Amino acid sequence: MVKAYVDFQKKLQQWDGFGVNYVETAQTPDYTVDPQDYGGFSLLTDEDRKNILNLIFSEEGLKPCIIKMFLDPFHQPTIPPQEYSKSLDDVDLSLYEHTETTRWMRYFAKEGLKITRQRNADLDIITTLYGPPAWMTKQKILRGRDLDPSHRINCAKYMVSWARYLRDIENLPVKYISLHNEGEDYHRWPYDGSGSNLGTGHDYNMYWPAEQVVDFIKLVRDILNKQGMNDMGVAPGETTNWYRFSDWGYAYAIADDRDAVDKLGIITSHGFFNPNYGNFYGDHRSLGNDIIREKKPSLHSWVTSTSWSKMDAKFVNEIRDNIYCAKTNAIIPWACIQRPVKWLGGDPNPGTAFKVYEDGTYSVEPGYYFYKQVCRAGQQGMAVAAVSATDSTIGLIGFSANNTDNPNALVVINISEEQKAIDIGINGNHNNIFFAYRTSCEEKYQYIGSINVEDNILKYCAPPQSVTTFYEGEDCK
Structure with a gap:
């Protein structure tokens, strides 16, 4: 994990x-x-x-x-x-x-x-x-x-x-x-x-x-x-x-x-x-x-x-x-x-x-x-948020809303050839629901549904060679 x-x-x-x-x-x-x-x-x-x-x-x-x-x-x-x-x-x-x-x-x-x-x-x-x-x-x-x-x-x-x-x-x-x-x-x-x-x-x-x-x-x-x-x-x-x-x-x-x-x-x-x-x-x-x-x-x-x-x-x-x-x-x-x-x-x-x-x-x-x-x-106007991951094939990019009208957003990158199960700890969010969109070898910015944050953890399985973007509390198609 x-x-x-x-x-x-x-x-x-x-x-x-x-x-x-x-x-x-x-x-x-x-x-x-x-x-x-x-x-x-x-x-x-x-x-x-x-x-x-x-x-x-x-x-x-x-x-x-x-x-x-x-x-x-x-x-x-x-x-x-x-x-x-x-x-x-x-x-x-x-x-x-x-x-x-x-x-x-x-x-x-x-x-x-x-x-x-x-x-x-x-x-x-x-x-x-x-x-x-x-x-x-x-x-x-x-x-x-x-x-x-x-x-x-x-x-x-x-x-x-x-x-x-x-x-x-x-x-x-x-x-x-x-x-x-x-x-x-x-x-x-x-x-x-x-x-x-x-x-x-x-x-x-x-x-x-x-x-x-x-x-x-x-x-x-x-x-x-x-x-x-x-x-x-x-x-x-x-x-x-x-x-x-x-x-x-x-x-x-x-x-x-x-x-x-x-x-x-x-x-x-x-x-x-x-x-x-x-x-x-x-x-x-x-x-x-x-x-x-x-x-x-x-x-x-x-x-x-x-x-x-x-x-x-x-x-x-x-x-x-x-x-x-x-x-x-x-x-x-x-x-x-x-x-x-x-x-x-x-x-x-x-x-x-x-x-x-x-x-x-x-x-x-x-x-x-x-x-x-x-x-x-x-x-524009958002801020880069602090991120970390205990696997070098997994990369995160965090964008804080920073008092703009944009939602907090998290990008999860899996550059490996394998599916990766990830427990993502989240702090500073105001909603416990995130809407997710993914691009991979088979998907083109595809909506994959909403995910609930429970006990400050977002659980996610990232497909191989995929990029997934999570938007807090907003369906950003």
């Missing part, structure tokens, strides 16, 4: 919610020749697009709280006047083309926001620089490795202009600007920086050494303030995993600069996991968060991309690790809608919620149902 425990009164950190990411322009070297739409909405009928949007954002859907939106390299084809390039005071939207390469990503965000607000909820948006225009790099090529220092201000304005456009023109609630996408990984270029490696399976990137990240946290914050965008925060970019954020020097560099710490709005990283020691090793350590929070304890931390793994119980267990081991406040998996043929060489993270095919059809993937087990349970 496995002994497990959740204490809804013991709150470890505030929870900002789960998120989704529509990826549109990610790899194409020439948008006019190859107008890439990796999310695939351009192939679908209006009815199918709306069906997917409802499966994600509606009351019966995933109910995400966050959207991530990329900024690709094609928004400013020409170099602006020298005076503009040197001034922090002016961000002129007429110098940018923010619509051509972002049609379906903007549609996804605007329609998703509309559906979300219809159920009296809201979204937060984080934008991430995928890569700057070629002329901003030393190499003067698309996906050039190094930023040209003479375009330092132009690069910062590029990010601010996109966020301002989304907020002021599209009326989207942008909350954070993130500086880079896996910009720590200099191994993606020749060591002399002579080529782009574009066309070898990589998406857009630029190399972001730690000192450049520190500089841009302060620079982007200053430009935002001059634009009256004081409520929009700056994120330090997104290393590939939490190990690299700390052990490759990024967290220490930020923490050692008091001005950067003061101007940092949130901590971000990708949360990809690789247990094999070597150059691609990655884990869910909290060291980077701990280093910076020692200087600024109020900072929240978001995972802004992570693998869907094999779209099974272990995928949800990786989410659990990102929450409890890295001490994060939100998680956004990698692209939730994928058009497989549009990723050169095949997406290295092919798991997802939906796939779109070249004949204009789509499928709902197992990842959708496994993600639904946690995404609906952990809503």
Whole structure:
């Protein structure tokens, strides 16, 4: 018998919610020749697009709280006047083309926001620089490795202009600007920086050494303030995993600069996991968060991309690790809608919620149902609750209602090949009835009935490779 425990009164950190990411322009070297739409909405009928949007954002859907939106390299084809390039005071939207390469990503965000607000909820948006225009790099090529220092201000304005456009023109609630996408990984270029490696399976990137990240946290914050965008925060970019954020020097560099710490709005990283020691090793350590929070304890931390793994119980267990081991406040998996043929060489993270095919059809993937087990349970404003289990194949995620209108929720993960009998001790609940929903190899977020808590114990047999979500006193279909 496995002994497990959740204490809804013991709150470890505030929870900002789960998120989704529509990826549109990610790899194409020439948008006019190859107008890439990796999310695939351009192939679908209006009815199918709306069906997917409802499966994600509606009351019966995933109910995400966050959207991530990329900024690709094609928004400013020409170099602006020298005076503009040197001034922090002016961000002129007429110098940018923010619509051509972002049609379906903007549609996804605007329609998703509309559906979300219809159920009296809201979204937060984080934008991430995928890569700057070629002329901003030393190499003067698309996906050039190094930023040209003479375009330092132009690069910062590029990010601010996109966020301002989304907020002021599209009326989207942008909350954070993130500086880079896996910009720590200099191994993606020749060591002399002579080529782009574009066309070898990589998406857009630029190399972001730690000192450049520190500089841009302060620079982007200053430009935002001059634009009256004081409520929009700056994120330090997104290393590939939490190990690299700390052990490759990024967290220490930020923490050692008091001005950067003061101007940092949130901590971000990708949360990809690789247990094999070597150059691609990655884990869910909290060291980077701990280093910076020692200087600024109020900072929240978001995972802004992570693998869907094999779209099974272990995928949800990786989410659990990102929450409890890295001490994060939100998680956004990698692209939730994928058009497989549009990723050169095949997406290295092919798991997802939906796939779109070249004949204009789509499928709902197992990842959708496994993600639904946690995404609906952990809503904005809730808190992560303390949990434990005496079997390492059993993982728990607890979400405390934390004075929101959401019910206390408990997610039970069984990654083993065997059924597991579990006695779950529960503290901090107000009702002794929990409604349960389960995803497994045979079930797709299936309602399995209500379970009574007796003598503060919830008795449950978890099927092999299953994820079960218990909602206190509320039938949350």
